[in-house]
Every structure is written in structure tokens, then in C-alpha cells.
Amino acid sequence: MTPEGKRLLNIVILGFAFMFMFTAFQTCGNIEQTVLISFNSTDFHGTGYTSMAIIYGVFAASNLIAPSVVAVIGAQLSMFCSGLLYSAYIAMFIYPFTWSFYTASVLVGVGAAVLWTAQGNVLATNSSERTIGRNSGIFWALLQFSLFFGNLYIYCAWRGHDVITDKDRKTVFISLTVISLVGCFLFFLIRKPDSEPSSSAGEVTESLLQAESNDSSASYRSVTAHMKSCKMFVTKEMLLLSLCIAYTGLELTFYSGVYGTSIGAMTRFGQDAKSLIGLSGICIGAGEILGGGVFGMLNKCSRFGRNPVVLLGLVTHYIAFYLIFLNIAKDAPVATQAGTDLVVMFPRYSVGVMFLSLQR
Structure with a gap:
């Protein structure tokens, strides 16, 4: 396979991995408040709205450190570890407790920041100026199919149900957890491209996620990536x-x-x-x-x-x-x-x- 073909295959794998993960997570977010309303337990006091507020609040704050994490452990491992946090959040609904619910919300917020930063790195390093538009389109098309498949399952499984029973909840969230884990392990199929394409997007990402090539210090790469991301944030465009x-x-x-x-x-x-x-x-x-x-x-x-x-x-x-x-x-x-x-x-x-x- 040619280097260009390998990079295109990486993009397709990346799209399918995100499609599986977000088939599970976006379906979970769409139904979680309804599920929790039907959950009959005097010991549980969480709400889906509070959880989402925590997730996206932590997500926003964690974006400041996400480039450093990706620079130190690499994009592939970053996506896999973040995906496991998503899976843990979904699995928590099988037997929900208030403390685990909100703890998982915090963790998935951190994981989301790292996941999307690493995704941008993989997309950029597998694209050139000529192919960045095509590759972005392929990735986003595959990602958006996640909303279709997960919700189709919910429509068929819950049709005619006035109340979501414990059995309904467990069946749905066990299935979603398995789907999410499939997406996590697909990240390991992504291979490093044979040669780095000359892409302006790739150059921007590399400047954020890598320090100078003659310095192998993890702490130096981490600090450098953090400083560059902060400088970019205060630009007029951002x-x-x-x-x-x-x-x-x-x-x-x-x-x-x-x-x-x-x-x-x-x-x-x-x-x-x-x-x-x-x-x-x-x-x-x-x-x-x-x-x-x-x-x-x-x-x-x-x-x-x-x-x-x-x-x-x-x-x-x-x-x-x-x-x-x-x-x-x-x-x-x-x-x-x-x-x-x-x-x-x-x-x-x-x-x-x-x-x-x-x-x-």
C-alpha cells in the first residue's frame, strides 16, 4: 500500500473508532435524564443535567492541559485511555450510584479534552494541504452516523414503554458499553504514516504537541505545548x-x-x-x-x-x-x-x- 493509501486508511479507522464510541456516548447523553427519572432508588440523587454541566465544564478547563498530555504519551495512547473513560461513564449507568455518577462525569470531561486534541493531531499528521478537506469530510461523515445507529436502537427497544425498567436500563447500557469498547480498541489499528505530509494543519498541530526535535525531555515537551496553546488562545482569531x-x-x-x-x-x-x-x-x-x-x-x-x-x-x-x-x-x-x-x-x-x- 502506498503512503497516501496508508494515511487514508488511518483516517477511515479513526472515523469508525469515533463512530462506535459516540454511538454509545451520544445515545447515552440523549437518554440519561429520562433513564434517571425512571430509576427507582432512594439512595440516588443525581441528575443528567448536572452531569452534563460537569462534563463540559471540566472539558473546557482540561483543554489547557490536553496538548501536554498528548505530547508526552502520544496521540494513539491518549485516544485509547480517553475512550476507556467514556466507556466507564456509560457502564456506570448499569448500577448507578451518586458518587460514581459524578466522579465519572469529571473523568470523562478530562478524557474528552485529551481525546479531541489527540484526534486533531492524528487527522493533521495524516493529511496534506491537498487532502485535509477530504479527510476532514470523511471523518465527520463517519462520526455523524453515530447519532443514527444508537438512536435507532433506542427507538426500536423502547417503543411502547411508558416507564424505563431496570431491565431496560441494564440491557441498553451494557450494549452501549460494549459498542464503546469496540471503538477504543480500533485506535490500535492506526499506524504511524511512513512520511509526514507537508500540511499547514499538520505544522500547527506539531507546533502545539511537540517540542524541538533535539530535546527528548517529556517535561520540556509538556511545558512547551502548554505555553504554545495558551499563546494561541489569546490571538484575535481565537x-x-x-x-x-x-x-x-x-x-x-x-x-x-x-x-x-x-x-x-x-x-x-x-x-x-x-x-x-x-x-x-x-x-x-x-x-x-x-x-x-x-x-x-x-x-x-x-x-x-x-x-x-x-x-x-x-x-x-x-x-x-x-x-x-x-x-x-x-x-x-x-x-x-x-x-x-x-x-x-x-x-x-x-x-x-x-x-x-x-x-x-
Whole structure:
């Protein structure tokens, strides 16, 4: 196999590994609050919302040290260890305890920062300026399929279930844990490319994750990577991007945890309410793939630059969230196991809203 073929194979393996891992994790995040509401234990006092807040708060803070970790132990081992933390978080739901729930939330937040930093390193070192766009597209397409497969399983498994029993919970989370572990071990199939492609993305990543080649000190590489990442953070471009990134974080929180929980709490959907959480996730995944392709082509072909694409995305968001506002009861995100009986304006069209709530 040619060096170019080996690098492409690495990207495909990377995409499949993330697809398996996030089939498990994103499905877990979509259903966890609904599962915990149905969990009958007087000793458990955790909530999915608090867990997600901890995960993404620790995730944000840990990004400052993630480049140092990857520089010291390498991208492949970093991804594997981080993947094990994701698997441990999912497995915790088989027999949940309050202390293990929140401890796992902290650990997976750290693991997420290291995982995505290492992913960027692998993507960059296996790409050139000519192939970086293609490779990024392959990776993200495979990743977004994770929303489809996991939620399809939830839709089929929970159809007709008013309450999620202990058996339902254990069956789902044992399956998700196994799927996540498959993704972890796929990282070991990634091989170091025969030669480093000359890529601007690769140069940026290498400058963050490696010290000078004539210094083999792990501590020196760690400190250097940390200092360079801090310097990059205060650049004008990164500060401006931080505003957009902050918004996408709010949106991610909504569609990955709050929206699914709200659908499951709507008693007007009848016995299919819980299974519709899975259908929602399937539609979000379809929208991620379709929206990424359409907006990508518009951005590439537009003669007017990126502004029309951004405005189209803004209008899509306004429509989506307004329709959700009309169709989801106001207390649905915090409803108890009994759900919510509040009347909404157009309940019969709520499933259709899923198709519009997924454009990012």
C-alpha cells in the first residue's frame, strides 16, 4: 500500500473508532435524564443535567492541559485511555450510584479534552494541504452516523414503554458499553504514516504537541505545548471564534440532553413518547449529515462569501427553535416520571420539529 493509501486508511479507522464510541456516548447523553427519572432508588440523587454541566465544564478547563498530555504519551495512547473513560461513564449507568455518577462525569470531561486534541493531531499528521478537506469530510461523515445507529436502537427497544425498567436500563447500557469498547480498541489499528505530509494543519498541530526535535525531555515537551496553546488562545482569531464556540456549546447542550428529555416527558405522545427520543436522535443525525453537506457546498460555491451561508443557518435556527417553543410544554425538561400534561399549541406536529431542530 502506498503512503497516501496508508494515511487514508488511518483516517477511515479513526472515523469508525469515533463512530462506535459516540454511538454509545451520544445515545447515552440523549437518554440519561429520562433513564434517571425512571430509576427507582432512594439512595440516588443525581441528575443528567448536572452531569452534563460537569462534563463540559471540566472539558473546557482540561483543554489547557490536553496538548501536554498528548505530547508526552502520544496521540494513539491518549485516544485509547480517553475512550476507556467514556466507556466507564456509560457502564456506570448499569448500577448507578451518586458518587460514581459524578466522579465519572469529571473523568470523562478530562478524557474528552485529551481525546479531541489527540484526534486533531492524528487527522493533521495524516493529511496534506491537498487532502485535509477530504479527510476532514470523511471523518465527520463517519462520526455523524453515530447519532443514527444508537438512536435507532433506542427507538426500536423502547417503543411502547411508558416507564424505563431496570431491565431496560441494564440491557441498553451494557450494549452501549460494549459498542464503546469496540471503538477504543480500533485506535490500535492506526499506524504511524511512513512520511509526514507537508500540511499547514499538520505544522500547527506539531507546533502545539511537540517540542524541538533535539530535546527528548517529556517535561520540556509538556511545558512547551502548554505555553504554545495558551499563546494561541489569546490571538484575535481565537477570541472571536470563542463567541461562536460558546453558542455551539449551548446548542449542543440543548439538542443532546434537554430536547430528548422533553420529548420523553410529553404524555400527549402516548406510549411512544420514550421511543421518540430515539427518533429525535436519528433525525438530528440525518440533519447533521445533510446540513454539513449542503452548507459545505454552499460555502464552496457561493460567490458572495460566507455571509449568506451564516445568515441561512441563522434563519434555520430561528425557525427550528420557534417551532420547538410552540410544540414542547414549558415544564417538559424538568417533568417528573409522570411526565407533563400541559397543553401546547401544535402537539401533532412535534415529531416534524425534529427535522428542523438539527441544523447547526
